[in-house]
Amino acid sequence: MLNLHFQRHAALLQLALLLLLWPALSLWSFLLLLGFISFAALQSFDKVPKLSLKTANIVAALTATLFVLSIRQFGAMHFLMHILLLSALLRLLALRHHGEAQQLVWVHYFIIGCSFLFHQSMTLAFVILSTVAANLHLHYLLFSPEPVPWKRLSRTTPYLLWIIPVWLGLFLLFPRLSPLWQLPSSQQAISGLANDIEPGSIEQLVQSDATAFRVSFDNGVPPPQSQRYWRAKVFEQFDGRRWSVERDFSKRSLRQSDPATSAVESISYQIIAEASYQQSLFSLATPTQVDSSIESLPAGLVQAKRPVTQRISYRLSSQLRGVMSTDQRESELNQVIGEHNPQSYRFAQQLSQRYPEPHHFAEAVLDHFRQQAFYYTLNPPRLGAQSVDDFLFNTRSGFCGHYASATALLLRQAGIPARVVGGYQGGLWYPEQNYLLVRQRDAHAWVEYLVEEQWHQLDPTAAIAPERVLSGLDESLSDADRLSLSSPWLASVPLLNQVRLQLLHLDYYWSVWVLGFNQQRQTALWQSLYNAWRDYGRTGLYVVAGLLALLCMAGLWYLYRLKTKTGSYQLMLRFIPALRYKPEGMPVSQALARLAQSNPALASELNSTNQLYQQWVFASDQQARTELFHRLKTKHKTWKRLQLPDGFQP
């Protein structure tokens, strides 16, 4: 019969597992499973009886049917998680035999492993580790009626340290297999820029302080803030209010980078992107070299092969110059003006008569924003269906999206191909940690227009609010706007903010060194090991062998000293620590006799040791010394456990 400790502990652990798998569950299934756990908890206090196997089977069948019915909602993967949890939970409810409990514990281990599908952050890695520990304890409870006493736990825990080398070795050397199955795209709401933007959508995005991605540069120095335009999406279709990504965008042909311009210096960098549940990724200007783990898109964009459900890291090289046009269709597509916003059309026509040259026209638009009473604000008034007309001639205040939208349309209406680009601008550079932190707060929209096969970047926000581009969003907002920006509550306390920042950095290292350790890096490690072997191998081997030999000799010498030279008293103290606590004037032999009295089980052992000791010390019997040393050494664990008699003061 299993003990109640086991039951209680298991219920608690299953609650933790349920919470860990929360991303796979929907609310109703979560509540249902929670119900099972509370039932198990009640069982552990003997409030309700054990379920019979039959009942458990019926409940399992019913619940499984429910899950199967909603498999479309869950997706196959999450359905599997449901079934796993259900089996573990119901097994506990109908647990009767020792063997079943053992099975349950192993299923727990499996579920814990599965939770890594949903969590990769460092904090949760620790949480998962502690659930492993809890399950280990559960395993222990299978064989012991009582929980582990703390005293013993603290004594045995150091042995776990022996695992660390094995663990590190496995981490570094175990082959990184590519996943055997593909994780289905989940129902999670996407984060970051959506596939279309309309007035107000970027304003919502910048409310979030969450990390979008982090960048480290190979040369250690980021490009200046005003050049840090991280392109994520291009919006080429406009319906008068909303800009969206063209439907057949990804089917367009890719254009190879022009070799004539490859003389432009390129910068290499590594990006660690957070899960966004979208495929689009981020790049600077024109990417020239792209990691094999990601794909190039037209318009100089990059994307992941699958929606980003976990933090991923990829490497890129970019040339800081405008993107080249891919084909004729692209330029046609970006000249479509539609039948809306007539007022702006007239304005564009007037302006293009004065400035027929495209660059001059673009400059004139920005001048218009500069010279007229336009305002940059996080809380612009709502716009109607003719959003650009409304903005240009009516409200005249807006956020980056408004300006980009209006500029792109004006350019198109003047016959210049133009589009809105969405992405992030700027980012916080941490020189000590050597990485750039880009948050959702840095989300931005700007414009590109096409002149002679080359897209030119134009940021109207830089005209109306240069601080936004030069020093970030917070600087460019009015006080009232800044207050309306939600900031993390931790940031308001300086000390806590410091802690938050440090955690952020720690998280960065975690993702670089732990999550980022992929097959490539492993191969590189093997390669460098091989190189080191080839270059220094033989010398290294000699050095290591020499060191080992020295170590062995030192050890042997120490043993020899201990065996033959060490004073009797030091030798005894070394092996029988209890002797440290004897009264100062008490002879060792007497102390040993006292110890024999207080440890009856070891009395004969101690007395014969005492005999040998006296033989050696007082009769100078070297034979006795050898025997004594042998005895002390073979029983060295026994001596550590001696009970102290009265009068011995620790």
Next chain:
Amino acid sequence: MLQQFNAIETHLNQVILGKPQQIKLALCCLLAKGHLLLEDLPGMGKTTLAHALANSLSLSYRRVQFTSDLLPGDLLGMTIYDTRSHQFSFKPGPVFSHLLLADEINRASPKTQSALLEAMEEQQVSIDGETHALPKPFFVIATQNPLDQSGTSALPESQLDRFLMRVSLGFPSRAAEFELLDSDRGQSRLELLSDTLSIEQLMHLQQQVPNVTAAEPLLHYILDLVGHSRQHPDMLPLSPRAAKALLQAAKSWALLHQRNYVTAEDVQAVFPSVAEHRLAPKSHAADARWSALLLKETPCQL
């Protein structure tokens, strides 16, 4: 031989009830060729012990009651003119025996005391220019009353030093005393002692004492103890003779325990009896405070 010695010890324990430690110390003292000072109130069994020792070891035994008018001649003997033979002849005093019980030694005059102590030290007596050797072995058991009484002269430190050990018998336990009253055969029991050791055998044993091994660290421990006493402000320093006496007694003690090497425990066992009267002459044997303090304070790493 040692077995016989131990058998004697067993028998002595049947005569003096409940005092095994003191009996052992007395035998140890005898084996180490040292003299014994018994410090006790009258009627504690000092005489019985001395008598029993003498009987069981087939030693000749004399008892002298020391009084203030006891003269050295009464003790040592004197040359008497024999009117018949017209010659001076030496009449040996009670000191010419193997075992001398000097009862209440502190009642005698210093002159008599020093005469005895000289005999103890030199193992011979010089009278009228003639040297008379004392019988071998020669063993003195002196007793003294610990209470200061009028008309007594306490032994000076230098003379106390001649005694290897000072032992107090002390009151017997209730059980031992009950046994004593119940049987009331103390005297007759004394005569029952049959297991005797010849003088030759005793001397042979005595010669074995110096052959007992004392390891180097042990000698250092003895020196530690002695050295510690010399730094202590409240006690008299132990002399090199005391150190020698300590080693001698410890060896003898080891031999009594049928060992041919001395342990630190041996030293500690005899230390209070050997050292207390040298550390503080005015102290009482029953309360060996200073030696206990020394033992406690001197680190023993053996």
